[in-house]
Structures are given as structure tokens and as C-alpha cells.
Amino acid sequence: MEAFVYVIHCGSFNKAAEALYLSQPSVTARIQSLERELDCRLFDRQGKQVQITEEGKRFLPYAQQLITTYRRGKLHVHRQRKLPEELRIGCTVSVSNYVIPELLPKLKQRFPDVHYKIVTGVTDDIVGKVLGKEVDIGFVRNVNHPQLHSAKLYEDPITLYAYEGHPFVGSERVTIEQIADQPLVFFECGALDWLRIHRMFENLDKPPNIQIQTDNSETAKKLVIGRAGISFLPGLTVRQELVQGKLIPLKVPETEGIALQTNVIVSPGEYAHFMNAIIEIGKQFMSPIGGVV
Template sequence: MNIENMEAFVYVIHYGSFNKAADALFLSQPSVTARIQSLERELNCQLFDRVGKQVQITEEGKRFLPYAQQLLQIYRKGKQHVQYKKQLPNEMRIGCTVSVANYLIPGLLPALRERFPEIRFKLQTGTTDELAAKVLNKEIDLALARPVNHPELRAARLLLDPIRLHVYEGHPFLLEDNLGIEALAGEPLVFFECGALDWLRIHRIFESLDRPPRIEIQTDNSETAKKLVLQQAGICFLPGICARQEVEEGRLFPIDFAETSGISMQTCALTLQGENTDFVQELTAMIKARTSA
């Protein structure tokens, strides 16, 4: 069975059309169609229903999909092991979001240098979309960013960081027991927005309240948001890693609400499928040891 035919099948499903799959594979649309038809002949079944320009996966296609994905993954892992070089690269190019650069990298990089003394580390920051594109274009080796769904990328979870309300010392909420989220209605709120879906979940909780909170300041920079809370300009929902030091020092205090329980910011290592897996495993173990300490 031709691995390129299965790759075309998976890409058509991911992108929702033959044309988009062809663009992603740097092929012509007729070439993708020919690969799908070849796979259908091998399987002796129809994988897609074609209605005009629309394609819909058939029941046979749905049943075959997980096997195609697994075979592709096995092939890529096998290719990696065949081409594996024991010599580590001289330089590791790491992209990261601003939050990761501010709160995770400074404590992590010395440990990485100790573990891999022969590697030079080159860091750059950007948004998740920008970093994912750079990984795909091989401009960087890996990115520490939000999860991304792309057939050529592997997203290995490194950190799941709870998002909690943080208030400053002396705030009235610290005197309350069994505080309900409705109490936010009368409070000036600083809102840190990083564009991830979890922040949208918090917005939806606000919209469900009879009296939504007053968002007086909105920023896309967590450090700015944190400093505004420290200056008592308002209170703010922040990822735990952002405020960890200030909480330990007794300058910020997390408040839990049942409605926001389980809302977290996820940081992943984005790499090309089958590449830098050993390095990512080491990275995962280091971050787990640091955050559980």
C-alpha cells in the first residue's frame, strides 16, 4: 500500500477539500485525486462522496481513517530512526510565546545548558501562529506555544496551567468565605487576553451572569496585567506560572470559583512529526520536575 496515497487521504480530511490538500502537499489537484482513486482501488471501496465541489467522507472512509493515521505515524517514526544521527545539533533554535519567554525559559534554560552542554540555544518570541509557521518552514526547530492542529506538526503537552483570579493584598475578597463569581460584578477588572480558547470560556462565563464584571483595562501582555493588579488598578484572571513568585511572596492571592475550575492555559512543544522527540522528552521531564517542586 502506497504511503503517499494514505497521506493524501488524511490531508483531504484535515483540510476539507482536494484543492487545499493539494496546496499543503505541494501537488496539483489532479495528482491528489489520482492518489485517492488509487487508494480506493486498493481498498475496493469509496472513501469520499463527491457532490459538485464538495467532498464528504463515507462510512468506509471513517472506519479506515484511524488506521491511515496510525500507519503514517509509524512510517514517520521509522523514517526518523533510520535517519537518526547520534550527534546532537550544534544549535537548537527555539521559538516561544512572550509568556513562556518571561516565566518558563529563565528557569529552564540553565538546566537545558547543563543537560546539553554541546548545544547553543537560539531563542526568539512570537505568537503561536507565527511560531507554528516557522516550525513548518524549518526556520526554528521547535516552538513552546499553544496547541496547534496540523498534520505535519506534533504538539506534545508540556504544561497545563490553571487560570485563576488573582487579587492584591488587602482586597475585600480575601475576607469572604464561599465567594460566588457574581461578586465580580462590582469590581474593576484587568483582563489579560492571549487569544486562546480558554480565555473565550471565561468571557462566556461573564456573559452568563446577570451583572457582568467591569473590564476597565484589557491587555495582551500578562506582565502588564500582573503589575496593574499589584498597583491595585484592578483584579485579574492570570495563569499560575505568571504570578507564582508574587503568590509565594504574599503580594498576590489566587481566588477559586467553581465556574472557572478546570480552565487552564496549555503550553506545548510544537515540532515537525518525528523530529527532536528525544529533546522534547527531556524538556517535558524538566518542566514537570520544576512545576511539581
């Protein structure tokens, strides 16, 4: 492709060979190979002069585009070899609280010379920051955006949790009617999956007994431990409390399959080495504790 474009630009095979640091027979052989591939003549040769054919004129913009794409790709590959001095991470509050403290030390082991900056926000804000190049990598709820590369990091099942000694502890299953009568601490993070929790109560004669509403999982969790009520919570938020026996999961068949998905997002072609490392590390520490898969 370069030989073809250079012959046109320089006006002769000899001058194209000099510009490409090749011999004239080598340039000729490359043009002949391209002509065989395309099954047409690209130049009319008249002594030392060459004239581009109509077929060559039609092919020229495509050749130029291929060369440009190749050079951009080459630059991108070499740029990716050099790691950034600082990786800017945008994430939701839950990821900041429960994922980053476990993930970041392992990430630093792989990229020890990189510094990390973490900012938190809701999913829409983080998506905007990645698009605007304000952060390099985002941790968000399950989103698909045409200008971003998105990959699933983990799914976090939503389960009903009670404090130690609650009457429901030890029950094989708890009905929606029983739950609705209990004082509820309702954690709401705005994800679509929470709509499915709301819908479980739609067919009841009376609304659920929601005593407290909060958009902070730590607040909801501590209120349950303090016996203010029971609560639907993502499993990742209660891993430590489950091990300590401070919170007990309750079996509610209607909640099976309801989970919050967290994705990693980057601009296409950027920070792939970090993204792959994050997903690999995530698989290691996202154990089944608390129902996390």
C-alpha cells in the same frame, strides 16, 4: 530484500553476490528464504541464467520501497546521533518569561555543547516557523497539526487574583455578580480558554466592570499589585508574587477546570531527544505553586 533486488539488477546470483560482498550460496539461501516467506517462486532458474517470475515482478516495487525506507531510517538514526551546534527555539511570550529561564539552564546541563537561540511570537507564528524550518522546537498553545508532532508540556489553571487587603481576600467563595461589580484588569491572550471566562458574565444584567484590558500578563499582574483592580491570570505568571504574598488567589467555582495548555512541537522524527528532555525537565519544575500542574 537486497539480495532479491540485486539479482534482478545484476542478472545473476553470482554477480549479485559480488556486489553484496557475499558468497553465492548465501545469496541463494536468502532468495529461498524470501520465497518461503512469500509462498511463491520469484525466479525461474535456467542454468546460470535467472528470469524473474510474474510474482517477482509484482513484488519488486514493494521490495524497492522497503529498502529505500530502511536506508532513510538508517541515515536518520545516524544523523540524530550528532547534536546540532545550535537549537532554535520559538515560543510564546509567556513561555519566554516564565518557562525558559527555568528550563534552559537544566537543558544546557544535558547538552552543554549546544548553543540556543530563542525567538518569541504568537502560537500561529511559531507553528509556521517550525513548519518552515525557521525554528527547530516550538512552545505553543494546545495545537494539533498533521505535519507536526505535539506533546503536552503543562497545564496552567486560570485563577482570579487580588491584591493584599482587597475586600474579597478571606472569602470562602466569590460570586460572578460580585466580581462583575469590581474594577477588573482583563488579561486576554487570545486562547480559546479565555472565551470561557467571558461566558461567565453573559447572563448578568450588566456587563463586567472592565477598567483595563491588556494582552501582556506582566502588565496585568503589576496593575493588580498596584491596586488597579483584580484579574484572571494563569498561575505560572504569579508564582513569585504568591510566595511573596503580593497576590492572593480567590476561590471562584466557575473557573475550576479552566486552564491554558502549553505544548512542545517539532517536525516528526526530529529533535526527539531534546523534546523528551524538555518534557522530563518540565515535570520537575512545574510544581503546584499557583495551581500549576
